Amino acid sequence: MSDIFDGLAAAFWLLVTLEPNLVEISLRSLQVSLTALAVACAIALPLGTWLAVQRFRYRRVTIATLNALMGLPPVVVGLIVYILFSRSGPFGVLGLLFTPTAMIIAQVVIITPLIASITHQAMRDLWAEYHDLLISLKTTKVQRVRTLIWDGRRTLLTAALAGFGRAIGEVGAIMIVGGNIDHATRVLTTAIALETGKGDFALALGLGFVLIALALMVSLITHWLSQTEREGRW
Amino acid sequence: MVSPVLPLKVRGVSVRRGARHLLGPIDLTIEGTGLTMVLGPNGSGKTTLLKVMHGLERPSEGKISYGLARAEAERRQAYVFQTPIVLRRSVQQNLAYPLELIGRPRDEIRRRAGEWAERIGLGGALSSPATRLSGGEKQKLALARALIRKPELLFLDEPCANLDGRSTRAIEEMLLEARAAGTRIVMATHDIAQARRLATDAILLINGAVHETGEAPGFFDAPVTSETKSFLKGDIIL
Ligand SMILES: Nc1ncnc2c1ncn2[C@@H]1O[C@H](COP(=O)(O)OP(=O)(O)OP(=O)(O)O)[C@@H](O)[C@H]1O
Ligand SMILES: [Mg+2]
Numbered sequence: 001m002s003d004i005f006d007g008l009a010a011a012f013w014l015l016v017t018l019e020p021n022l023v024e025i026s027l028r029s030l031q032v033s034l035t036a037l038a039v040a041c042a043i044a045l046p047l048g049t050w051l052a053v054q055r056f057r058y059r060r061v062t063i064a065t066l067n068a069l070m071g072l073p074p075v076v077v078g079l080i081v082y083i084l085f086s087r088s089g090p091f092g093v094l095g096l097l098f099t100p101t102a103m104i105i106a107q108v109v110i111i112t113p114l115i116a117s118i119t120h121q122a123m124r125d126l127w128a129e130y131h132d133l134l135i136s137l138k139t140t141k142v143q144r145v146r147t148l149i150w151d152g153r154r155t156l157l158t159a160a161l162a163g164f165g166r167a168i169g170e171v172g173a174i175m176i177v178g179g180n181i182d183h184a185t186r187v188l189t190t191a192i193a194l195e196t197g198k199g200d201f202a203l204a205l206g207l208g209f210v211l212i213a214l215a216l217m218v219s220l221i222t223h224w225l226s227q228t229e230r231e232g233r234w
Numbered sequence: 235m236v237s238p239v240l241p242l243k244v245r246g247v248s249v250r251r252g253a254r255h256l257l258g259p260i261d262l263t264i265e266g267t268g269l270t271m272v273l274g275p276n277g278s279g280k281t282t283l284l285k286v287m288h289g290l291e292r293p294s295e296g297k298i299s300y301g302l303a304r305a306e307a308e309r310r311q312a313y314v315f316q317t318p319i320v321l322r323r324s325v326q327q328n329l330a331y332p333l334e335l336i337g338r339p340r341d342e343i344r345r346r347a348g349e350w351a352e353r354i355g356l357g358g359a360l361s362s363p364a365t366r367l368s369g370g371e372k373q374k375l376a377l378a379r380a381l382i383r384k385p386e387l388l389f390l391d392e393p394c395a396n397l398d399g400r401s402t403r404a405i406e407e408m409l410l411e412a413r414a415a416g417t418r419i420v421m422a423t424h425d426i427a428q429a430r431r432l433a434t435d436a437i438l439l440i441n442g443a444v445h446e447t448g449e450a451p452g453f454f455d456a457p458v459t460s461e462t463k464s465f466l467k468g469d470i471i472l
Binding site: 126129130132133135136137138139143147151152 | 332
């Protein structure tokens, strides 16, 4: 028991003193996951909206694929990205394995289907509501997508938050492609896994608190967004 | 003056959805100035006919043509839906939307949106969310949003269905004013008294077919068929 209390006390101490190692790891985590989020959103938001608005031949197949990709285990994503970027792989020459870039790529692969799928569902409902009006007003395709994205922006933000939550808490894939290298690719989750293994609960718990705080923030903002949505404020 | 969008010609138009025959075959011409009232019992095809004429629904057979090329003609029309569609935006942004689409300057948009909000009694609610308006307020908003681009051909699907007497009169005044300014109106209604007040000519649809057409007031005062007679009296026709 005393181990745990000692660990908790030490963790608090690391947090209040902003221990450099803890700060470095937290910032790297944010940097990797926020970059992955930005890239994933740039792909997923237009893609999900487009899938809701546009009828084309392989639409159903694309949506089914997207939903299937959403269920892809992160470890497998890590494995695939590893193979692709390992020295003998097709992208080996880029030398990206065990860099933050490789971790970003893995996270993008993991969260893009999730964000695109939530976006698609939300945009499909909104499109059903707006369809007749936007057709009657002779909107162009670009205007339609813009209108839907703007008027559905809260749902889209919720989708993005879900993606961020998944990215920041993910450990399997980035462990494989990042390698958990100190001062290079060590992030919150991989550091927790390592420190726990070593029995250094202080740092593990301290990092855990940061992670919990981030997760809490995400769900609070999500809650607040759905609140304003219900009340029709904006 | 007669809009170059006209004449709107409906030639041999039928609408089928699946195995169901909804409408037609219908031959009609909308021309000149005025207000054509489309009458008929529930499910007789009024909405379907308006949507086909506006180009929202494709006829299964037959042809719709305008006085102008299709793209140009459709730009000069507006449509108010039976159940009002409001954007999840403020009242002001709802009114501004059609003008933004065609790239009007900002200050003009703000001015016209303000004017129209005032006219429909929502001048004090410019920044409130349109989704929270009452049913009648939404209907008025949808009408104002349709009129804001000064359409030359306007389709209205029961625009007064949920309105009280005062709002109905306000809307009828707006319609008469639009008509005087040269907007050709085609409107569906269940309100025979309103049809008498506004129509320059009328069409009675029964079971998806044109049963009788005529100019007002003759259509209302001396209908030809007994079905029209009893429909106008308010009897139930089958
Ligand atoms: N997409 C569709 N598929 C199948 N049936 C349809 C479709 N749209 C309309 N209908 C049917 O077509 C008929 C005519 O519908 P329409 O909405 O034109 O009637 P209406 O005259 O406007 O009725 P109301 O007075 O109730 O508004 C109805 O029986 C309706 O059920
Ligand atoms: Mg109808």
